[in-house]
Amino acid sequence: MLLHLCTWTEVEAYLKQSSGIILPIGSTEQHGPTGLIGTDAICAEAIAKGVGEATNALVGPTINVGMALHHTGFPGTISLQPSTLIQLVRDYLSSLTRAGFTKFFFINGHGGNIATLKAAFAESYAHLTDLNIPNAEHVQCRVANWFTCASVYKLAKELYGNQEGSHATPSEIAVTQYLYPESIKDIPLLTSAASGHTIYGAVDFRRRYPDGRMGSNPSLATPEHGRQFYELSVKELSSCYLEFLSAD
Amino acid sequence: MLLHLCTWTEVEAYLKQSSGIILPIGSTEQHGPTGLIGTDAICAEAIAKGVGEATNALVGPTINVGMALHHTGFPGTISLQPSTLIQLVRDYLSSLTRAGFTKFFFINGHGGNIATLKAAFAESYAHLTDLNIPNAEHVQCRVANWFTCASVYKLAKELYGNQEGSHATPSEIAVTQYLYPESIKDIPLLTSAASGHTIYGAVDFRRRYPDGRMGSNPSLATPEHGRQFYELSVKELSSCYLEFLSAD
Amino acid sequence: MLLHLCTWTEVEAYLKQSSGIILPIGSTEQHGPTGLIGTDAICAEAIAKGVGEATNALVGPTINVGMALHHTGFPGTISLQPSTLIQLVRDYLSSLTRAGFTKFFFINGHGGNIATLKAAFAESYAHLTDLNIPNAEHVQCRVANWFTCASVYKLAKELYGNQEGSHATPSEIAVTQYLYPESIKDIPLLTSAASGHTIYGAVDFRRRYPDGRMGSNPSLATPEHGRQFYELSVKELSSCYLEFLSAD
């Protein structure tokens, strides 16, 4: 059930059954010479839809621009500042909590969002309580990264070993190939990816990772791998969501 | 060309040809008992894609949650505060201007976004200049509402007369029916819509507009109408974008 | 009744009769080589006083610096950022709503304020509700531009045709001549005003509109015209205020 394809009366009915909602969050950032700029948003959105179908959960609109300041040295990247993203999450939760939602399950496609999301959750819990919203005390947020699912991780290791890397990884590229086969970029990767550098600011990042990849070899990706990663994530995150929902 | 389906090297190449980008912006808000909550984002996104194809322009990710505070009395609505949306736009423009973009064409699906977008543009022009970004002086933003296109307006008048109303209109519902025929809601509208009230806060809005519609009769909408509205908008906004791009 | 010339006990008494207040808002910005920098504030303040007298309404202090970022390329202009103006309006409404006011009628002298004011109203409605102020749900704000009154527009067309232009217009200059005859600038305008350019940032604005006028010929203004514009505005906005006040 996609929130965008529901009416408000359907949401009203849904809230009598459940107070949970899935919010996909990705990023709009460079993913190396062959990876799609929308990779993180595309994966999060597709997997969230899959989880929503598997669990009869409502799936909200995708937050498709996240915290990617370190990638802004590459054209096409768009980033919120962390303090803007915190404010955005506060506003989302404020709208939805007043309506009766209390369980917020963020399906996340970008490692760089995690810290800011956690900060945003903490700030929001306090803020909602300040506003004296009836349900504020019962609000619960969770960030669930599809790429850290145990089953995903295991398959990535099997398929790619340490060529999985940590950005523009074959696993995420594979998911986008499965979803958008017509957008597979057939470009040879002439050099191996830089790796092992800590992430600091945008200028520094581009200096260290000149083509944008971090230790990955995305040319190993195939649409068929993507299908497997997609299905594993949907399965694992569906369980995870149901557990989250049923926990007190 | 969807930014989300490009690589950063493709964006780099694009920037040698053009400094323009189309940014769809919608809203996530109630649209009456039969209208989709995602109506404004769905329309803006689809029309922006159409314009991008027609003009070879890059189309950024959809801002699918906008300024809809007055609709938050209805479940499912999500709104940013105006000051959050201003900050978000500032962040988008800051990322993209540094990369070389200077012409920002926002294709908008929601009247409630216009005022805040204009405020955001003014704040961003000054902010970008403060940051001493080389291109800051040449940055230009425009908000283009598909629903105020002359051709759209004319057709809506012909088809619906004053049953077009001003929210949850048959024209916008028609576009969503054209795009998502499987999500057409077959629910009779038993009463006529309230109309003529000024918009103030969320509680007041729901009191005055109990089912969410504002003077509209969305049951007049058909997918075929939607196709016509879609095509008229794409055509008119394509001209509008090209003019914007070529103006100094 | 000017708030500044009342005591708090008089305001307390007034609130038993009325919960309405008029708030003049202008700008401090260049108005071409012959127009006063305070034009927008001067007009708004004088007309608001007139409306206050005609309707027995309380008139608050003039917000004499508004949103004029695009004029800051000309010396003497002062502007708030939109986000500052939103915060200012929130603070005004927070003080006054707690005291019992609920109907806020902003008499505006500057087109550039409108978008930010509308954003500020939306943000304030939500904010006041968040604070659990008893009257929050009934707060209503309206922006009433004297220069868009039908009677004003008609007279300007009659007197000036398309030499009215859109900034540093003869009509607004005339009102300041009527109010401050000793400050009439007797300077010949050697060139015709630039016109037809979209407004972007401050540097760009000054490049396109080198003397600050936008399509206007302020040398057509006379103090006697100013008197007529003043009287028409007061009359039309007085009706408008009374309607606003009596509407539920």
Added chain:
Amino acid sequence: MLLHLCTWTEVEAYLKQSSGIILPIGSTEQHGPTGLIGTDAICAEAIAKGVGEATNALVGPTINVGMALHHTGFPGTISLQPSTLIQLVRDYLSSLTRAGFTKFFFINGHGGNIATLKAAFAESYAHLTDLNIPNAEHVQCRVANWFTCASVYKLAKELYGNQEGSHATPSEIAVTQYLYPESIKDIPLLTSAASGHTIYGAVDFRRRYPDGRMGSNPSLATPEHGRQFYELSVKELSSCYLEFLSAD
């Protein structure tokens, strides 16, 4: 020279002679049962005009709402939050410094503004430097309170002894009587004013100072006293401004 009655070309010419500007700042707050709500803004504005005339200085628009949160328990009071006032001052200085002003002389009518103004000056110096504005290093702000002029203080002591008090004082009421004789309130003050309590929040303030006065007996004020206070302030602050201007 009032900025509001100048053109931008006159300001341009002025800046060749002087980089100084006088900014009146007052407050909109209760002043006891007989004092005008606009007292602080009225006094600051009139005295600033007088100083401007005596020194050929440009006088900006009056900041007529300041920091008066502790008075918001009385109807008619309007206050900015300190953080809003800081932002407002930052915006003023940002506009004016870019134009070439560097010496900002705030003539202040309200004790409650002083702390926030000082904080705003410190924040602005750093902010302007951050923006790399050429003159940023030479920006100087001063707050000059008319009511703490030595000559004013001496006369108030002579005329009123300890009935001067500290809010709704006969000296400030006298200045408003001199300026607005038609607004003198002829109401007997039946009780003596409370005094000696520290200022905390708004509810607490009203509990301690039930009629709003703080230790003052404003019934001693006369318009003739007001004339004397006005003239003394103008004289003393004119010297003060000229010294400020000539100091390196």
Added chain:
Amino acid sequence: MLLHLCTWTEVEAYLKQSSGIILPIGSTEQHGPTGLIGTDAICAEAIAKGVGEATNALVGPTINVGMALHHTGFPGTISLQPSTLIQLVRDYLSSLTRAGFTKFFFINGHGGNIATLKAAFAESYAHLTDLNIPNAEHVQCRVANWFTCASVYKLAKELYGNQEGSHATPSEIAVTQYLYPESIKDIPLLTSAASGHTIYGAVDFRRRYPDGRMGSNPSLATPEHGRQFYELSVKELSSCYLEFLSAD
């Protein structure tokens, strides 16, 4: 009683006896060629502990970075912006007021903090009331500067006359010598300190006060003087705290 050395159950018990807490606030800023960068925090912390012991009051953690923007031209200085410090104080008071504290006694070691603290108190009183915290109306804050104690001032005059100066004073240096004798800097001060200049921005400050001292001769300081200043401050501020606590 140091809050940092208590358990939460001890604080719970304490709150049954008292709702007062002492909060030391200093600064991290240059104090001339021989003064410690931590001078203001060191003095405030030590004196606060002394007052806490003398009065059985709880002493919170030291705010050791304050408002020192004008000193940031000297390496080692760290400053908050005033608006950040306001936010920090709001957060402290919000946490502590919810727990039951209402009397906040800030023992301050830095003149530059005073204005911002006062602004922060005003903003916090209003903010706490907005949040509907039960005790909000009874919250009281006071800033008590050890260096303006009458007894301290008298001794400084006796010992140093006008060589006390106003920054990097022998009195504050003496207190740090008493507390950290091992950190006494044995460096000759070859020139006399600059004095008499107004404080503006950081670059300007360093130009006027090239070694950081303001009119002071810290070489007069001795650890024994420091002991006396320490004891006088503790005694005087203890009385002051007890008065504050017992006042309604």
Added chain:
Amino acid sequence: MLLHLCTWTEVEAYLKQSSGIILPIGSTEQHGPTGLIGTDAICAEAIAKGVGEATNALVGPTINVGMALHHTGFPGTISLQPSTLIQLVRDYLSSLTRAGFTKFFFINGHGGNIATLKAAFAESYAHLTDLNIPNAEHVQCRVANWFTCASVYKLAKELYGNQEGSHATPSEIAVTQYLYPESIKDIPLLTSAASGHTIYGAVDFRRRYPDGRMGSNPSLATPEHGRQFYELSVKELSSCYLEFLSAD
């Protein structure tokens, strides 16, 4: 070398040798019925001093209030909002980067700070670049948690097994016992600690963890254990700091 015990000329000299600084950050929050409220700040500060001595590094003032919103249901806890902490870190880095520091090593005593610190680093890198500070591109921040040192973790497992828990742990209590033996609380812990619950808001946290401990048995702590943890942390973090410093 403690920054607080240096002069600015010593810092100037230090900057010729090193651009690194250690910043201890803790929290002021409940640590169960026997743990000190200052535990996290005490540990971070002491270990940072040890690392500073071992590596000749400058150690800045301790940030002793961090992000502890979830503990604010227990009296004595003080927390910043994440957005305030981000602003605070931005201000610290802005002051220090202008002075020449580029390597910021945060020694952290509180798990709840990590997410916000990471968000703050990202925001600061971008902000410093916006300000055009010469060294901005080379700024590097790292958060180093003493409690996640491999050697610390190993010893904790050996000594306490799974009674280490995750809050009010015997290891951190032990460090405070070693540092403040006079503040050891001799209170029997009658019940075992709750464990296994996710952290959400403050009210929820207290409901789930009624005495504040999370799965820990702090009664196993001894001062001698504390000495060992202290020494292991200092050793491991000293290596870590030197590596950080020497990395390009």
